[in-house]
Amino acid sequence: MASVTCLLRTGLWVFALLLGPFFQADCLPPDTNNPVNLKKLSLEELSQIEITTPSKEPESAFRSPVAITVITAEDIKRSGATSIPEALRLAPGVEVERIDSNRWSIGIRGFGTRLTRSVLVLIDGRTVYTTLFAGTYWEAQDTDMLDIDRIEVIRGPGTVIWGPNAVDGVINVITKNSKETQGLLVSAAGGNVDLGEVTARYGGSNSDDFTYRVYAKTFADAHEYHSDGNNYDAWRSAESGFRMEWGDRDRGDFTVQGDGYVEKAGEGAQAVSYTPPYLQNLYGYEYLSGADILGRWQRTFSSSNDIQVQAYIDHTNHRELNIADYRTTYDLDYLQRISPDKWQQFSFGAGARVIPIYDPIVVSGLTFTPIHRTDQLYTAFFQDEITLVPERLTLTVGTKLLHTNFNAFEPEPNARLAWTPTRNQTLWAAFTHAVRTASDAEENFTLSGYIGLTPSGLQAFAAFLPNPKFAPEQLNGYELGYRRLFGKNVLIDFAGFLNHYHDLFDEEIITDAFSLSDSPPPLHLLLPAQFRNGLLGRTTGFEVSPEWRPKQFWRLRGSYSYLELVLQKSPGSGDLGTIPSIEGGSPKHEVMAQSAFDLGKRLQLDLSYRYISSLPGLGIPAYSTADGRFAWRLRPDLEISLVGQNLLQARHVEYAADLGPNVAIERSAYLQLTWTK
Numbered sequence: 001m002a003s004v005t006c007l008l009r010t011g012l013w014v015f016a017l018l019l020g021p022f023f024q025a026d027c028l029p030p031d032t033n034n035p036v037n038l039k040k041l042s043l044e045e046l047s048q049i050e051i052t053t054p055s056k057e058p059e060s061a062f063r064s065p066v067a068i069t070v071i072t073a074e075d076i077k078r079s080g081a082t083s084i085p086e087a088l089r090l091a092p093g094v095e096v097e098r099i100d101s102n103r104w105s106i107g108i109r110g111f112g113t114r115l116t117r118s119v120l121v122l123i124d125g126r127t128v129y130t131t132l133f134a135g136t137y138w139e140a141q142d143t144d145m146l147d148i149d150r151i152e153v154i155r156g157p158g159t160v161i162w163g164p165n166a167v168d169g170v171i172n173v174i175t176k177n178s179k180e181t182q183g184l185l186v187s188a189a190g191g192n193v194d195l196g197e198v199t200a201r202y203g204g205s206n207s208d209d210f211t212y213r214v215y216a217k218t219f220a221d222a223h224e225y226h227s228d229g230n231n232y233d234a235w236r237s238a239e240s241g242f243r244m245e246w247g248d249r250d251r252g253d254f255t256v257q258g259d260g261y262v263e264k265a266g267e268g269a270q271a272v273s274y275t276p277p278y279l280q281n282l283y284g285y286e287y288l289s290g291a292d293i294l295g296r297w298q299r300t301f302s303s304s305n306d307i308q309v310q311a312y313i314d315h316t317n318h319r320e321l322n323i324a325d326y327r328t329t330y331d332l333d334y335l336q337r338i339s340p341d342k343w344q345q346f347s348f349g350a351g352a353r354v355i356p357i358y359d360p361i362v363v364s365g366l367t368f369t370p371i372h373r374t375d376q377l378y379t380a381f382f383q384d385e386i387t388l389v390p391e392r393l394t395l396t397v398g399t400k401l402l403h404t405n406f407n408a409f410e411p412e413p414n415a416r417l418a419w420t421p422t423r424n425q426t427l428w429a430a431f432t433h434a435v436r437t438a439s440d441a442e443e444n445f446t447l448s449g450y451i452g453l454t455p456s457g458l459q460a461f462a463a464f465l466p467n468p469k470f471a472p473e474q475l476n477g478y479e480l481g482y483r484r485l486f487g488k489n490v491l492i493d494f495a496g497f498l499n500h501y502h503d504l505f506d507e508e509i510i511t512d513a514f515s516l517s518d519s520p521p522p523l524h525l526l527l528p529a530q531f532r533n534g535l536l537g538r539t540t541g542f543e544v545s546p547e548w549r550p551k552q553f554w555r556l557r558g559s560y561s562y563l564e565l566v567l568q569k570s571p572g573s574g575d576l577g578t579i580p581s582i583e584g585g586s587p588k589h590e591v592m593a594q595s596a597f598d599l600g601k602r603l604q605l606d607l608s609y610r611y612i613s614s615l616p617g618l619g620i621p622a623y624s625t626a627d628g629r630f631a632w633r634l635r636p637d638l639e640i641s642l643v644g645q646n647l648l649q650a651r652h653v654e655y656a657a658d659l660g661p662n663v664a665i666e667r668s669a670y671l672q673l674t675w676t677k
Contacts, residue, residue, distance in 0.1 A: 049061050049070055049072075051064060051068060051070055051152050052152070052172075052174070062426055062483055062485070063418060063420055063426050064418070064428075065394070065396065065416040065417065065418035065426075065428035065429075065430060065481070066154055066156065066158070066416070066428075066430070066479075066481075067093070067154065067155040067156050067479060067481055067495035067497075067543065068152060068153065068154050068155070069090070069091040069092065069094075069152075069153045069155070069545070070150050070151075070152055070153075071087055071088070071090050071091060071150060071151040071152075071153065072149075072150050073148055073149055073150060073176070075087075075090055076090075076145060076148060076151075078596050078604065078606045078629060078631075079594075079606070079608065079627070079629070080606070080627055080628075080629040080641075080643035080645065081145065082145065082189075082194055082197070082219075082670075083138075083142070083145070084138070084141055084143060084145075084151070084173060085098070085104040085106060085138050087145070087148075087151060088106065088151070088153065088171065089592070089610065090592075090594075091151075091153040091155070092155070092543040092544075092545050092559035092560070092561050092590070092592070093108055093109055093155040093495075093541075093543040093559075093561045093590075094106065094107075094108050094153060094155070094169075095107045095108070095110075095112045095586055095587055095590065095612075097112065097612075097615075097620075097654040097655035098224075098654045098655065098665050099114065099654070099655045099656075099657060099658065099663065100223075100224050100233040100657065100658075100663040101193075101221050101222065101223050101224050101233040101234065101235050101265075101266070101663075102139040102221065102233055102235040102265040102266070102267075103138070103139060103233075103265075103267075103658070104138045104655075105585075105655045106119070106136075106138065107119065107168065107586055108153075108155050108156075108168045108169030108171075109155060109156070109168050109169070109497060109499070109539055109541060109563060110168065110539045110541075110563055110565045110586045111168060111565075111582065111585075111586065112585060112586050113135065113585075114135070114658070115130075115133055115134065115135025115136055115137065116135050116136050116138070117134050117135045117436070117505075118165065118167040118168040118169075118436050118473070119135075119136075119165075119166070119167070119168050119169045119170070119171060120158065120162050120163075120165045120166035120169075120170050120171070121136040121141070121170075121171045121172075121173075122162075122170070122171070122172045122173065123141065123143055123172075123173045123175070124173070124174060124175055124257065124294065125172075125294070125296070125310055125333075126292060126294050126312050126314060126331075127329075127331070127353075128140075128141055128314075129165055130316075130325075130327075131355070131375050131406075131437070131439050131440055132318075132325050132327075132357075132359075132439065132440050132441065133439055133440070133441045134165070134436065134438075134439035134441065134442070137288070137318065139235070139263070139265045139286070139288065140261070140263070140288050140290070140316070140318070141173075142217070142219075142237050142239055142261060142263065143173060143175065143259075144199055144201070144215055144217050144239075144241075146185065146187060146199060146201065146674075147175045147176055147181065147201070147213075147215065148173060148174070148175055148176070149174050149175055149176040149177070149180070150174050151171065151172070151173050151174070152170075152171075152172045152174065153169065153170070153171050153172075154166075154169050154170040154171075154172075155168075155169050155495065155497075155543065156168070156169060156430070156432070156477060156479050156495075156497060157169075157412075157414070157432035157434040157475060157477050158170035159400050159412035159414055159432055159433070159434045159435075160381055160383050160398040160399060160400050160412065160413075160414045161381070161383075161400075163351070163377075163379045163381070163400050163402055163412070164377070164379075164400075164402050164404070164410070164412070164435055164436065164437045164472075165436050165437060166434065167434045167435070167436045167473070167475050168475075168499075175243070175257075177211075177245060178203055178211040178212050178213045178243045178244060178245050179205075179211045179245065181201060181203040181213045182203040182204065182205065182211065182213075183202070183203060183676060183677055184200075184201070184202050184676065184677040185199070185200070185201040185202075185674070185675070185676045185677075186198075186199070186200050186201075186674070186675050187199045187200075187672065187673065187674040187675070188672070188673050189670050189671065189672035189673070190670060190671060191643075191668055191669050191670025191671065192222070192666075192668055192669060192670075193221060193222050193224070193666055193668035193670075194219070194221055194222075194668065194670045195219075195220045195221060195222050196219065196220050197217070197218070197219035197220075198217070198218055198219075199215065199216070199217040200215065200216050200217075201213060201214070201215040201216075202214055202215075207246075209246050209247060209248055210244070210245070210246040211244070211245055211246070212242065212243065212244040212245075213242065213243050214240070214241070214242045215240060215241055215242075216238075216239070216240040217237075217238070217239050217240070218237065218238040218239075219235075219236075219237055220234075220235070220236050221234065221235040221236075222234060223266065224651075224663045224664060224665055224666055225651045225663065225664040225665075225666050226660070226661065226663055226664075227661045227664070228660060228661050230268075230283065230660060231266075232266040232267065232268055232283045232284070233265070233266040233267065233663065234266045235263070235264075235265045235266065236263060236264050236265075237261065237262070237263035237264075238261065238262055238263070239259060239260060239261035239262075239263075240259070240260060240261075241257065241258055241259035241260065242257060242258055243255070243256070243257035244256045244257070247298075251299075252297055252298055252299030252300070253297070253298045253299070254295070254296070254297055255294075255295065255296040255297075256293070256294070256295050256296075257293070257294050258291065258292055258293035258294065259291065259292055260289075260290070260291040260292075261288070261289060261290060261291075262288070262289040263287075263288045263289070264285040264286065264287050264288070265285065265286045265288065266283075266284070266285055266286075267283075267284070267285065267286045267320060267321060267658065268281065268282065268283050268321075268657070268658055268659030268660055269281075269282045269320060269321040269322040269658070269659060270282065270322065270659060271321075271322055271363040271364065271365065271366075272363075272364070272365035272448045272449060272450050272461070273364050273365065274364075274448075274459070274461065274520050274521070274522070274524060275522070278450045278459065279450040281659060281660070282321040282322065282363075283321075283659075284321050285321075286318075286319070286320045286321070287317070287318075287319045288316075288317065288318055288319075289316075289317045290314065290315055290316035290317060291314075291315055292312060292313065292314040292315070293312065293313055294310065294311070294312035295310070295311055295312070296308065296309070296310045297309045297310075303339075304338060304339035304340070305336075305337070305338050305339070306336070306337050307334075307335070307336045307337075308333075308334075308335045308336075309332075309333070309334050309335075310331075310332075310333045311331065311332045311333070312329075312331050313328065313329065313330055313331075314328070314329040314331075315327070315328040315329075316328075316329075319362070320362070321362070321363075322362055322363045322366050323359070323362055323366055324359060324360050324362050325357070325358075325359050326357070326358045326359075327355050327356065327357045327358070328355065328356055329353060329354075329355045330353065330354045330355070331351070331352070331353045332351065332352050332353075333349065333350075333351040334349050334350050334351065335347065335348075335349035336348060336349060342387065342390075343386065343387045344384060344385065344386055344387070345384070345385040346382070346383070346384055347381075347382070347383040347384075347385070347398070348380075348381065348382045348383070349380070349381055350378075350379065350380045350381075351377070351378070351379045351380075352376075352377070352378050352379075353375075353376065353377040353378075354374060354375075354376055355374065355375040355376070356372075356373075356374050357372070357373045357374065357375060357440070358371060358372055359371050359373075359440070364448070365446075365447065365448030365449075366445075366446070366447055366448070367445075367446045368440060368444050368445055368446075369444055369446065369466060370444075373440070373444065374405070375404070375405055375406075375440070376404060376405045377402065377403075377404045377437075378402065378403045378404075379400060379401065379402045379403075380400075380401045381398060381399065381400040381401065382398055382399065383396060383397070383398030383399075383414075384396070384397055384398060391420065392419065392420055392421065393417075393418070393419050393420075394417070394418045395415070395416070395417050396414075396415070396416045396417075396418075397413075397414070397415045397416075398413070398414055399411050399412060399413040399414065400412040400414075402435075402437075404437050404438075406437050406438035406439075406443060406470070406472070407437060407438065407471070407472050410435050410437070410472055411433070412432075412433055412434055412435060413432075413433050414430070414431070414432045414433070415430065415431050415432075416428065416429070416430040417429050417430070424484065424485040424486075425482070425483060425484045425485065426481075426482070426483045427481070427482050428479075428480070428481045428482075429478075429479065429480050429481075430477075430478070430479040430480075431476075431477070431478055431479075432475070432476075432477045432479075433474070433475065433476055433477075434474075434475040434477065435472040435473060435474055435475070436472060436473040436475075437472050438470040438471070438472060441531070442467060442470040442505070442531045443466055443467060443468055443470050444466050445464070445466060445531075446463060446464065446465055446466060447463070447464040448461055448462070448463050448464075449461065449462040449463070449464070451527065454525055458516075458523065458524055458525045459522075459524045459525070460524065460525040460526075460527065461524055461525070461526055461527070462509070462526075462527045462528075462529050463526055463527070463528055463529065464507070464529045464530060464531060465510075465528055465529070465530055466530075467530040467531055467532060470531060470532065470533065471503045471533045472503065473501065473502075473503050473504050473505065473533070474501065474502050474503050475499055475500070475501050476499070476500045477497065477498070477499045477500075478497065478498045478499070479495065479496070479497045479498075480495070480496045480497075481493075481494060481495040481496070482494045488549075489548060489549040489550065490546070490547070490548050490549075491546070491547045491548075492544070492545070492546050492547075493543075493544070493545040493546075493547075494542065494543070494544045494545075495542060495543050496541070496542040497539070497540065497541060497542070498538075498539075498540050499537075499538065499539045499540075500537075500538055501535075501536065501537035501538070501539075502533075502536050502537075502570065503533035503570075504533065504534075504535035504536065504537050504567070505531060505532075505533065505535070505578075506531070506532055506533070506534035506535045506569075506573060506575040506576075506578045506579075507529060507530075507531060507532075507575065507576045507578050508529060508530055508531075508532045508534055508573065508574040508575055508576060509527055509528070509529045509574055509576060510527075510528040510529060510530060511574060513528045514526070514527055514528075515528075529576070532573075532574075533570075534569060534570055534572075534573030534574065534575045535567050535568070535569060535570060535573065535575060535578070535579065535582075536567065536568050536569070536570050537565070537566065537567045537568075538565075538566050539563060539564065539565050539566075540563075540564045541561065541562045541563040541564055542561075542562055543559060543560070543561045543562075544559065544560050545557070545558070545559040546558055546559075551597075553597050553598040554595070554596070554597040554598075555594075555595070555596045555597065556593075556594070556595050557593075557594050558591070558592055558593040558594065559590070559591070559592045560589075560590070560591050560592075561589070561590040561591075562588065562589060563586060563587070563588055563589075564588065565582070565583050565586055566583065567579045567582055567583050580617045581617040581618060582617065583617055584615055584616040584617020584618065585615055585617045585618055586615070587612045587613045587614070587615060587622075588613050589611070589612075589613040590610070590611070590612055590613070591609075591610065591611040592608070592609070592610045592611075593608065593609045593610075594606070594607070594608045594609075595607045595608075601633075602632060602633040602634075603630075603631070603632055603633075604629070604630070604631040604632075604641075605628075605629070605630055606628065606629040606630075606631075607626065607627075607628050608626060608627045608628075609624065609625075609626045610624065610625060610626070611623075611624040612624070612654070615655070615656075618655065618656040619656070620653055620654065620655060620656065620662070621653070623649075623652045623653075623654070624648060625646045625647065625648045625649065625652065626646075626647045626648050627643070627644060627645045627646070627647065628643070628644045628647060629641060629642070629643045629644075630642050637675060637676050637677055638673075638674070638675050638676075639673075639674045640671070640672070640673050640674075641671070641672045641674075642669065642670075642671050642672075643669065643670055643671075643672065644667075644668070644669045645667070645668045645669070646665055646666065646667045646668060647667060649667065650666065650667050651664035651665060651666045651667065652664060652665060653665070
């Protein structure tokens with residue numbers, strides 16, 4: 001009976017999503033006085049939106065030879081997303097599973113992990129990927145959602161421009177120019193899980209060439225559902241920041257921006273000791289804080305020559321119950337483009353990154369050696385965009401060269417071909433070689449694990465030892481894509497891929513090094529282990545994203561993503577059994593459907609549905625759920641909205657918990673009031 005009820009609810013939701021607009025056939029088009037309402041644009045206009053992530057140069061998304069999704073500010077607002085991970089659910093091929101209140105597992109085309117291991121994440125060109133455990137701490141990326149202009153998501157390698165660790169994709173969060181955020185904005189929201197959030201922003205200028213904004217934000221989230229009653233994952237945060245822009249034709253354009261934040265996020269962790277109780281579960285808070293400042297100078301000398309220089313400093317304090325990491329990143333990046341003729345455009349550049357690190361010991365059994373280290377990254381790249389047939393056929397070839405303290409030298413070549421036979425269709429193909437460099441955890445980390453009592457009465461422990469020979473993970477990727485605009489109101493975007501991986505991360509016991517040890521006492525059996533490069537892999541799949549604008553006030557879109565992930569041991573691998581959790585840790589099928597329409601000039605109704613297939617390697621069943629948003633613009637400067645999330649069931653599990661029983665994500669709702677002046 002429960003399954004029938006669930007099916008009925010799902011059917012009714014999809015019915016409402018597709019047919020709801022017919023119940024208000026006489027509604028008026030949206031308010032055309034709102035310049036940021038991208039929903040007013042036809043698909044023909046929207047398909048020509050400019051993107052910067054593939055090349056760091058504005059280009060048409062429709063003609064770009066990459067699988068890219070642009071999540072606009074309007075998309076984010078109408079989805080009701082309150083965090084970057086929630087907004088990423090709008091992109092096909094991106095798997096987003098919520099672990100608990102403040103943690104997510106995110107991947108692109110497979111390999112989803114707690115830290116999104118093989119995806120490079122940036123905010124306004126500032127890398128937030130960390131080499132500590134290889135990935136991104138999503139709970140620390142609390143960018144003000146109202147300031148985001150768009151999120152550009154590349155599905156597939158983005159190596160030539162962005163370099164290492166952009167193996168499976170690039171997520172670039174781009175905030176609004178300060179010219180677009182003039183005046184005062186105050187927003188307040190609260191609900192049963194999103195307990196409360198307040199944002200205040202003010203933007204101004206003192207001339208036509210200088211604009212600025214400042215903002216502050218704080219929020220509190222409740223814990224999700226824990227079957228054992230151990231509600232450890234509440235979340236609190238506060239942040240503030242600024243952005244300034246100025247420039248002229250002779251000196252170029254300057255941008256300076258910065259942010260600072262403090263937060264605490266509830267977590268569970270484990271500690272191992274060589275004396276009773278040997279294994280201890282810890283519950284408490286992860287404390288995060290940091291500050292960054294970024295400067296960028298762009299100068300256009302002519303239509304065929306421009307330059308960009310960017311530098312930033314990013315300091316982070318990260319203290320969990322069992323580890324601590326304090327680091328400051330110094331980064332400098334140079335890019336120049338020259339077009340000697342109408343047939344070619346050369347892009348070249350270089351970058352340097354230096355990261356002093358301090359990782360003190362918090363609990364026994366988890367240590368970095370040495371605790372004071374410096375990670376380094378040096379890159380150079382060259383790319384040539386060749387016009388083979390004007391306005392029709394373009395070939396882009398290039399390579400990134402990189403050197404880090406983890407590896408001596410790595411090239412990342414790339415070739416992309418784009419054919420635009422007509423102005424309303426693009427066919428593209430690509431080959432890329434990409435690498436994920438080693439992390440501090442793989443080369444400098446010692447991790448102890450408790451196994452249990454041996455038949456001889458000794459306690460047994462496994463110790464993962466540093467592996468200074470850990471090699472970069474390698475990818476050879478092949479992609480094929482097609483975009484077609486039918487008339488002005490129907491768009492189809494298709495991308496298929498075949499990726500071959502080698503030197504993938506695994507966990508291996510050092511079989512010839514078992515020993516008895518009394519350091520530290522008492523006497524125990526020690527099984528040494530290492531993180532090694534013992535796996536080979538292959539992923540195949542595709543994403544298809546249709547969109548239809550039947551009326552100016554109504555937008556329908558959806559996506560279907562298919563993934564096949566197969567791993568095997570490489571010759572000589574002693575893998576302990578990591579394959580099932582990786583192969584079965586990403587969904588094979590993802591379905592998303594959305595409907596957005598305006599009920600007259602002042603009312604909006606947005607409905608969305610998603611289906612995620614099971615994660616058999618983690619024991620997570622398939623689920624489907626839906627979100628809804630209803631907004632009412634009371635007057636031009638005041639809007640109230642009601643958002644419901646995960647509406648089809650009281651709660652559901654999306655991913656395996658870090659510790660203890662899996663955490664269920666609850667049905668939730670919040671009310672938001674936004675005032676502008």
